Amino acid sequence: MSSKKDHHYWLYEHKYETVDSFLNYVSGLVRESNVRINLLLVTTMVNLQQELVEWSPDKFSVEIKNNEPVFTAQITKKVDSDKKITVKAVVVKHPIYPAVYMVISDCDSGDFKNLVTKLMNKHYPVVSQIYLTNNEMRLIFDKLQRETNLDITVEFSVGKKRLPGKKKKESQVTYTNQTYLEVFDEIVAHDQWVQSIRYRAETIKIVENLESRTTEFMGVISRTCFFSCKKDFSPLVKIIIPHAIKLASVRNEYLKIRAESASELKPKPAVIKFDDDIFTDISKNQQYVDALVELDSCSVSEYHTNPYIHVSMIDYLDGSSYDIWVLTSDRLAIIPQFKATTASMTRLVNHIFERIHEGEVIEYEQIETNARI
Amino acid sequence: MSKSKLMQGFSQKEVNELINDYEFTCHTIVTMENIVSYNINGKCSQGKKMRTSANNAIQPNNDVTPDMVIEATHEDDEYHAVNEITVNLPKDESLWIKKAEQLKKYDDELTGWDKTSTKRHDIMLTTNPARTFAFRNYMSKLESEGKLKIERNLAILQSSPMEQSNSFIFIKKEYGQITHPVLDNKLSNGLPVARHNILNEINQMKFFDSNPPIIYTMMIIWDHILKNFLSLKQLRELRGNKIVPIEVTITQVHDLLSKFAPLTNSTCIETSWIKDALTGFVEIGLAEIKSESEGKFEIKFRTNRGKTRHWLFEKIKKPEKIEKPSKTLDEFIPNKENKKDEISKKD
Numbered sequence: 057m058s059s060k061k062d063h064h065y066w067l068y069e070h071k072y073e074t075v076d077s078f079l080n081y082v083s084g085l086v087r088e089s090n091v092r093i094n095l096l097l098v099t100t101m102v103n104l105q106q107e108l109v110e111w112s113p114d115k116f117s118v119e120i121k122n123n124e125p126v127f128t129a130q131i132t133k134k135v136d137s138d139k140k141i142t143v144k145a146v147v148v149k150h151p152i153y154p155a156v157y158m159v160i161s162d163c164d165s166g167d168f169k170n171l172v173t174k175l176m177n178k179h180y181p182v183v184s185q186i187y188l189t190n191n192e193m194r195l196i197f198d199k200l201q202r203e204t205n206l207d208i209t210v211e212f213s214v215g216k217k218r219l220p221g222k223k224k225k226e227s228q229v230t231y232t233n234q235t236y237l238e239v240f241d242e243i244v245a246h247d248q249w250v251q252s253i254r255y256r257a258e259t260i261k262i263v264e265n266l267e268s269r270t271t272e273f274m275g276v277i278s279r280t281c282f283f284s285c286k287k288d289f290s291p292l293v294k295i296i297i298p299h300a301i302k303l304a305s306v307r308n309e310y311l312k313i314r315a316e317s318a319s320e321l322k323p324k325p326a327v328i329k330f331d332d333d334i335f336t337d338i339s340k341n342q343q344y345v346d347a348l349v350e351l352d353s354c355s356v357s358e359y360h361t362n363p364y365i366h367v368s369m370i371d372y373l374d375g376s377s378y379d380i381w382v383l384t385s386d387r388l389a390i391i392p393q394f395k396a397t398t399a400s401m402t403r404l405v406n407h408i409f410e411r412i413h414e415g416e417v418i419e420y421e422q423i424e425t426n427a428r429i
Numbered sequence: 430m431s432k433s434k435l436m437q438g439f440s441q442k443e444v445n446e447l448i449n450d451y452e453f454t455c456h457t458i459v460t461m462e463n464i465v466s467y468n469i470n471g472k473c474s475q476g477k478k479m480r481t482s483a484n485n486a487i488q489p490n491n492d493v494t495p496d497m498v499i500e501a502t503h504e505d506d507e508y509h510a511v512n513e514i515t516v517n518l519p520k521d522e523s524l525w526i527k528k529a530e531q532l533k534k535y536d537d538e539l540t541g542w543d544k545t546s547t548k549r550h551d552i553m554l555t556t557n558p559a560r561t562f563a564f565r566n567y568m569s570k571l572e573s574e575g576k577l578k579i580e581r582n583l584a585i586l587q588s589s590p591m592e593q594s595n596s597f598i599f600i601k602k603e604y605g606q607i608t609h610p611v612l613d614n615k616l617s618n619g620l621p622v623a624r625h626n627i628l629n630e631i632n633q634m635k636f637f638d639s640n641p642p643i644i645y646t647m648m649i650i651w652d653h654i655l656k657n658f659l660s661l662k663q664l665r666e667l668r669g670n671k672i673v674p675i676e677v678t679i680t681q682v683h684d685l686l687s688k689f690a691p692l693t694n695s696t697c698i699e700t701s702w703i704k705d706a707l708t709g710f711v712e713i714g715l716a717e718i719k720s721e722s723e724g725k726f727e728i729k730f731r732t733n734r735g736k737t738r739h740w741l742f743e744k745i746k747k748p749e750k751i752e753k754p755s756k757t758l759d760e761f762i763p764n765k766e767n768k769k770d771e772i773s774k775k776d
Contacts (some may be wrong), residue, residue, distance in 0.1 A: 108543075109560075113665075114669070163464075192607040196452065254550040289543075291542060300705040321633060321688060321692075322629045322630075322632070322633050325628060325629070333594065336594065338592070345736075346586060349735055353668070353732060353734075354734075355652075355732075355733045355734060355735055355736070355737050355740070356735075356736055356737065357648035357649075357651070357652050357736070357737040357738055358451060358736060358738050359448060359449075359452055359645070359648070362450060363590070363592040363596060364592070364596040364624065366452065368648065368649070368653065369652065370651070370653075370656060372667050372668075372732045373664065374658035374661070374670070375657075375659050375664050376663055377652050377656060379632050381624075381628060381632070382621070383595065383596045383624040383628065384594065384595045384596070384623070384625050384745050385594040385595070387625065389628055391628075391629075391632050392773075393652075393653045394653055394654075394656070394657055394685070395657065397655075410676075420628065420629075422623075422625070422626045423595065423625055424625065425595055425597070425621065425623040425626070426598075427591065427593060427595070427597055427621035427623070428593060
């Protein structure tokens with residue numbers, strides 16, 4: 057394969073007429089070189105190229121080359137009065153899901169996080185991240201293993217333990233050589249949420265009674281739909297990403313309907329159902345409210361916290377607001393008020409999954425009460 | 430104005446209790462509506478004006494507005510009742526005479542029902558379980574002393590929170606008779622209604638026709654109303670911890686806040702409640718009065734990270750900037766006199 061300078065031309069400068077032709081180039085690049093590709097999925101209802109051209113947040117500037125569906129954004133961030141950092145990223149409109157863009161770069165992962173991810177987050181709520189749950193990440197690994205027929209081993213996972221009532225989140229990097237199934241079982245057993253997992257996919261051969269492993273590809277899958285890969289790009293783009301979008305879009309569609317009902321007299325509640333009766337112990341109610349308060353750029357008004365919970369919340373990032381109710385031991389209801397965005401509802405639901413407990417969004421329905429009187 | 434005056438009489442504990450009571454009253458009203466609708470297919474109206482007769486012992490030939498008017502068809506006739514819902518009936522019995530007189534006011538050939546009935550209407554009082562027995566005795570005492578006698582059926586109901594794996598409102602008839610046999614039977618046994626099953630209704634009805642605690646209104650306005658006046662550009666400015674001024678009028682806030690009024694009494698939210706709340710923001714340095722005559726305020730909107738009620742409490746203790754307030758914070762907390770008013774809501 058060509059030198060770094062050459063591949064930077066083909067990755068960032070060359071004009072691709074179709075998404076497929078660009079993705080084919082990246083596949084070849086990853087297969088034939090030691091390049092690590094970082095990829096972030098974002099969702100937006102507007103033309104992302106136009107959004108990036110029209111507004112840049114403080115300290116950021118963006119220059120665009122080429123045009124949708126494949127264009128390059130040169131992102132510069134001022135870090136000091138005389139210091140700037142610049143990275144390039146290719147922004148690709150997903151050919152099947154038009155509201156989804158893939159932002160791709162071979163830059164250092166730290167720079168990717170500080171420039172690419174931060175820039176996208178600054179464009180919230182016009183642009184928003186896509187979130188996966190623990191269970192959905194596990195389903196993605198299931199599919200990856202099934203379709204590649206390779207052995208998936210987790211090199212390390214970054215998890216955070218739910219500590220209701222404690223502001224500091226305890227990150228835990230666990231180095232393992234375990235299968236992904238064992239890792240997810242442990243995560244559930246320790247009441248953690250997964251931030252990211254670095255894995256390798258291997259073929260196993262037995263030669264003269266000795267196990268021989270060959271790494272076919274490796275990468276990272278994260279909760280916020282940040283991915284990376286080395287050695288093979290195809291599994292990421294053909295298996296992982298479509299499945300991640302499919303899983304997340306079911307919940308996003310559900311939340312979109314709720315968000316759009318915010319202006320109605322009786323907006324539609326988003327109900328999260330938990331497997332366990334997590335709200336049975338009312339002495340923990342205040343801890344759950346404290347956990348809600350921790351959502352970035354939000355404030356919470358308490359009307360009632362014991363024995364049932366009723367709070368309202370405003371998301372200052374985009375002016376969405378909600379009433380949040382806990383009236384049964386296994387459900388939490390979020391009701392948008394006046395206006396709410398899908399991006400904000402997605403962010404809130406992800407926060408609840410992270411800080412309180414992972415659950416499933418369900419239709420609101422009346423419950424069998426069986427009151428003891 | 431001195432700082433000490435601002436602090437005078439302010440009690441967080443009391444504010445918290447008042448907010449609890451206010452929300453519980455809203456939930457009790459919704460629960461009663463649910464019971465009447467589900468069990469006897471009846472209709473409840475809030476804010477419905479009824480007319481007293483010339484013979485009314487308290488207020489002849491006048492309009493009265495019971496908390497709830499109940500109407501249902503029963504056996505080719507109409508069932509009628511009025512229900513006064515006072516969950517925070519004070520312990521001090523000397524304050525009860527107004528409530529007794531209010532009930533007596535409804536003990537009359539009221540007009541204004543949707544359909545006429547051949548039977549007399551019932552009168553109900555719904556209060557907290559700690560007061561039902563004492564209030565029944567109080568009414569009996571008034572009768573035995575010849576001071577006040579209710580001629581119609583008077584039923585005293587309790588409404589109480591009941592917490593199991595689900596959160597319920599439990600309503601039970603403690604004393605008296607309800608002439609609708611199904612309703613009487615159901616309420617004699619007591620009916621628990623799961624709050625979750627009336628979620629949409631309790632979420633919508635945040636106000637009823639009684640003055641709410643000012644902090645309660647301020648929290649709702651801060652979270653749900655003011656953001657409607659912000660553009661995306663202004664919201665992005667908030668991220669830099671900037672203060673974004675929002676100009677609002679009492680009328681604008683009133684129009685939006687009316688979403689939370691009872692469906693059968695959509696005009697019950699009074700502009701004075703909103704004026705009090707916006708003036709509250711002025712008192713603690715979060716707003717300025719722009720035009721008293723136009724009811725125009727400028728809110729200094731900003732990001733508040735944390736719990737809004739605590740944040741407001743802290744600002745009440747230590748206001749950011751003191752403008753010339755038209756009210757003192759003493760009025761944030763109903764004192765004993767206000768409490769008297771609370772139990773004798775406007776009728």
